[in-house]
Amino acid sequence: MSEKLLVNPIECQGHGACAELLPEMITLDEWGYPIVDGRPIPPALDRDARAAISACPTLALRLLRS
């Protein structure tokens, strides 16, 4: 089972906390909205991914298990 990041673009307000906590997988576009790496989260980044998810003020970021 692998986990991927999924952003709900309706909830996302572009606060940018996720990109700060997980720059390896999330960058911001020129308007401040996240561009998320859709590949499975490598184990080494698991903690940072969870931190990014909890830091989102609008709960727009979540894990997709497959």
Place this chain on the structure above:
Amino acid sequence: MTTATKGMPAEGTATDLPRLLPASQQPEDWYAHTARFGRIPFRDGAGRLIPDVRHAGLTGRGGAAFPVHRKLSAVLEAATSRRRTAVVIANGAESEPASDKDATLLWLAPHLVLDGLQLAAEAVGAEQAILYTHVDRAKDVGRRLQHALDERRAAGVDRVPVQLALAPPRFLSGQETALISHLAGGAAIPTFVPPRVTERGLDNAPTLVQNVETLAHVALIARRGPRWFRQAGTRAEPGSMLCTIRRADGTPRITEVPLGMPLRDLLGPLAPESAVLVGGYHGTWIPAAAAARLTLDNESLETAGARVGAGILLTLPPEHCGLAETARTVRYLALESAGQCGPCLNGLPRMAAALAELAGGRPRRQARADVERWAGLVAGRGACHHPDGTARFVRSALLTFAGELDRHERGRCSGTSRRPFLPIPSGQARTEEDWT
């Protein structure tokens, strides 16, 4: 009409077209409908029609071309496993301004669609059905459908009650999740997926949403069988479809054609310098010379980055500037964004403004690069496909009208007519109420 095309040969020749629309072009009442088709061939049990639909190879005619049997099965399975009765919705919103095939079908053959709706409801075990259609068409489709429903009630033929619902006249109101949001009492704007509506749609019930033309095909497959259905079309993409065709004179023509038909037979002679728009405002511009080699099926169109979509084909006359037409349309698409997702909210108006600059005289060189970058940035990043479709439309314009872009940079334009060509509704949304 025959289906002889290059590449995939048809399994047979479709000599029986049109199948859906009455040859008389006169609206069919219940009497005329049953004279042409007979009674509804109910199967007396959920799931029983699904194998026929699978063997027919019917795909959704609303634009996405998703296999119909898979959607039927998904809804039936969700309903069974969750012990929750499914809901069926016939989608006739047809919010794409360049399309008129669904309104024409509902106007001329409403009972065929309503038969399909009953059969689809039976196939997924639904006890509730809704017919969702536009309010502001030139023809009063809403009243006609109400009359058709009254006729059926009087004849006592329907097994599932059908409710008529009107869609707001907005580009996104026919989008699956927007439609469900509207029917649930909210605004007709998209919601985030997952969950899929087949799992949790209207009031959280497993929900089947099918385009009205798709349902009309279901009604015919139930009567005549999958082998009959496959006599038109190609092996990979069987059947026929309704198309809205606008040739250079601008008048739309609704015609039913077999999949795989050469575009040049559909569009007539094409001026070499003109361009063809395939798939409407979320579709693809193709130079006329390239379009003349393609056939109306996804296998062929995908080689040019296009898809059959909802069967919208439009020839841009050479006296119109493709950049000006694209810029005007993208402005409309930007205004039709629900404004919920950051990339769409920010990217579409910027693309529209930069395209307006490119369509004018002596644009900055940077404008072209900006449009290309923003098209890349918005694609795939919305809750619905509005940014993706807009980006596809924009990118194909930059490629197809590359020569025209060069001319504009030198302060020239090959367009001689200022009269708008692509149809765009006059009223624009200004307030939240416009969505409901």
